[in-house]
Amino acid sequence: MTDSMAPGFEIARGVWRHLDTLDMTALTEFTPVRGLRVDVIGLTAKGEIWIVECKSSLGDFRSDAKWQNYLEWCDRFFWAVPQDFPVEVLPEDTGLMIADRFDAAIVRDAPLEKMPGARRKAMTLKLARAAMRRQLGWLEPDLGAIPA
């Protein structure tokens, strides 16, 4: 991690670290389907999939016209925002985390909307392959860019 992280990425980092304390594993910048990239995606030991969208400011939130498209690719959906974010603008039927670059706290749990089994299976495989490939991309940079 560098010291010159963009605000959204600082929040993602805190979220990632917090998910780890919950025994969730996670990836950042994951693409469940072409044209859609999520900030943080988490996977529990039982296979539940969470998406956490990180917004550093109100403008950042307002400019995201497609967040509802994320819902079908997870079992629970959260926002993660900094402490000074006007959280009343966020939809109430979504989860909420307050985060900084070091940690996060879940202040409102997300409703469970289970994905169909076939989609969860495909997503788990895709997560496994993305995480495995990123590892190789770091160890062996001559093998090409790390795909999202």
Next chain:
Amino acid sequence: MTDSMAPGFEIARGVWRHLDTLDMTALTEFTPVRGLRVDVIGLTAKGEIWIVECKSSLGDFRSDAKWQNYLEWCDRFFWAVPQDFPVEVLPEDTGLMIADRFDAAIVRDAPLEKMPGARRKAMTLKLARAAMRRQLGWLEPDLGAIPA
């Protein structure tokens, strides 16, 4: 990668790089179940799981008393050995790769012995979580050792 790799690891590296050219993703040193650690485990885009055991010498092979325990944790099982290895000692109903630290070649395909669906599902989830956690362990070393 360092220049001081153990012989078995050099082979694993070549295997890993070769699997990448087949659009397989892989992890090294993965533990499918307590007490059993495999050298390389690969995952195809369709979810097929391969295990590749890397043996640098005949002595290395002869000292492995539990390789048959690996079979139930994969769909295909391969050995990977260096070019000067006496391959006639290896069981004929297993796959075979010849490898060095840069690449590998499949010289005998492995028979397909499909795992039960529930086991494949559990293994895919475990692979996803292991790969995701290793990534965090590298980026955030204060969060603790990287679990196998």
